[in-house]
Amino acid sequence: MTTGYLYHEMFGWYDPGSAAGLFPPDPRQGVQPLWHFEHPDTKRRIHELVVVSGLIEELVRLSPRQATVREIERVHEREHIDRVRADSDRAGGDAGDGISPFGRGGYEIAALAAGAVLEGVDAVFDGRVDNAYALVRPPGHHALPGSGMGFCVFNNIAIAARHAQRVHGVRRIAVLDWDVHHGNGTQAVFYEDPDVLAISMHQDNVFPLDSGGVDETGAGAGEGSTVNLPLPPGTGDGGYEYAMRTVCLPAIRRFQPELLLVACGFDAGAMDPLGRQMVTSDGFRTLTELAMRVAGEVCEGRLVLSHEGGYNPAYVPFSGLAVLETLSGKRTVPDPFLPLVSAMARQDLQPAQRAAVDGVASAAELGE
Numbered sequence: 571m572t573t574g575y576l577y578h579e580m581f582g583w584y585d586p587g588s589a590a591g592l593f594p595p596d597p598r599q600g601v602q603p604l605w606h607f608e609h610p611d612t613k614r615r616i617h618e619l620v621v622v623s624g625l626i627e628e629l630v631r632l633s634p635r636q637a638t639v640r641e642i643e644r645v646h647e648r649e650h651i652d653r654v655r656a657d658s659d660r661a662g663g664d665a666g667d668g669i670s671p672f673g674r675g676g677y678e679i680a681a682l683a684a685g686a687v688l689e690g691v692d693a694v695f696d697g698r699v700d701n702a703y704a705l706v707r708p709p710g711h712h713a714l715p716g717s718g719m720g721f722c723v724f725n726n727i728a729i730a731a732r733h734a735q736r737v738h739g740v741r742r743i744a745v746l747d748w749d750v751h752h753g754n755g756t757q758a759v760f761y762e763d764p765d766v767l768a769i770s771m772h773q774d775n776v777f778p779l780d781s782g783g784v785d786e787t788g789a790g791a792g793e794g795s796t797v798n799l800p801l802p803p804g805t806g807d808g809g810y811e812y813a814m815r816t817v818c819l820p821a822i823r824r825f826q827p828e829l830l831l832v833a834c835g836f837d838a839g840a841m842d843p844l845g846r847q848m849v850t851s852d853g854f855r856t857l858t859e860l861a862m863r864v865a866g867e868v869c870e871g872r873l874v875l876s877h878e879g880g881y882n883p884a885y886v887p888f889s890g891l892a893v894l895e896t897l898s899g900k901r902t903v904p905d906p907f908l909p910l911v912s913a914m915a916r917q918d919l920q921p922a923q924r925a926a927v928d929g930v931a932s933a934a935e936l937g938e
């Protein structure tokens with residue numbers, strides 16, 4: 571397999587400042603300043619491991635480009651785009667909810683993140699690569715048409731889906747989101763669209779609150795083309811694999827997309843500070859294998875992953891490496907933490923997890 575890899579040093583320069591918003595510092599109240607969770611190190615450390623492990627030699631390095639306003643406008647309202655750009659030209663601003671700050675020049679880097687996913691899609695359709703991974707900042711899956719949210723400015727993966735439809739002449743696209751948080755932005759963009767299947771598996775009711783319940787299944791012509799799979803806290807490799815096999819794969823097979831996009835977060839990982847799940851690097855390997863398998867079955871293997879969250883700077887790099895190794899079919903260095911995290915109790919499928927997954931499978935009439 572040839573795997574396209576998109577990273578730009580500029581992604582490390584996107585500056586979300588301090589944890590203002592999430593944990594607003596107030597020295598008078600004893601609240602100390604802290605870096606923002608979506609700080610550059612975690613993603614930079616993935617890239618450094620990709621280089622130092624030697625995997626970079628096995629990947630096809632592609633160059634991200636900035637998405638144009640016209641491309642971003644396929645998903646976002648012009649007012650949102652213009653406001654981000656105006657703030658970015660001055661001192662910076664916030665993408666919309668007070669926890670998504672960006673510095674000067676943040677617009678250009680957010681456009682580069684979206685453009686990186688577009689370039690990955692182009693390379694897959696041109697046949698330059700079999701699949702692609704865009705290691706981008708800022709993330710995208712919470713961004714709504716009219717505003718950013720949850721550290722996201724523009725919805726990178728939704729912009730990529732619209733681009734594939736417009737430029738590569740495909741109609742049916744599936745988006746699979748395994749970030750630990752609900753992919754509410756992507757869901758909102760495609761809620762009434764029967765041509766885009768949006769599947770989100772996430773920890774039940776973490777962020778955004780009261781979003782991503784099983785009863786959110788699409789509306790109008792898009793009824794049934796949104797699938798939410800809220801998982802209980804503590805779900806590990808067994809529960810995630812069961813969810814993939816029981817809900818995600820059957821839903822994708824039934825939908826028969828021409829392209830599979832994955833919103834790939836690592837915050838369902840064991841030891842992540844913003845999630846309470848237990849997925850190991852081997853678990854992420856399995857999720858990737860299954861995504862590749864179903865893409866092979868339905869859309870000639872066309873698969874593009876876009877990086878979302880993941881907040882443990884020690885562990886995320888090994889999970890990212892595992893995904894990239896799986897995509898490219900190569901192995902490099904072992905995950906030194908794997909013995910520790912895979913020995914954690916309850917990595918296997920638990921009854922409450924099975925019940926949650928089976929409930930979604932039967933509501934979505936996915937018999938298997």
Ligand code: 6DK
Binds near residue numbers: 592711721749751777
């Ligand atoms: N919010 C992401 O990983 C982003 O999905 C996750 C954003 C989580 C914010 C969690 C949170 C609060 C808390 C208190 C008050 C308001 C909001 F987009 C990705 F980066 F991928 O605790």
Ligand code: ZN
Binds near residue numbers: 750751835878
């Ligand atoms: Zn997340």
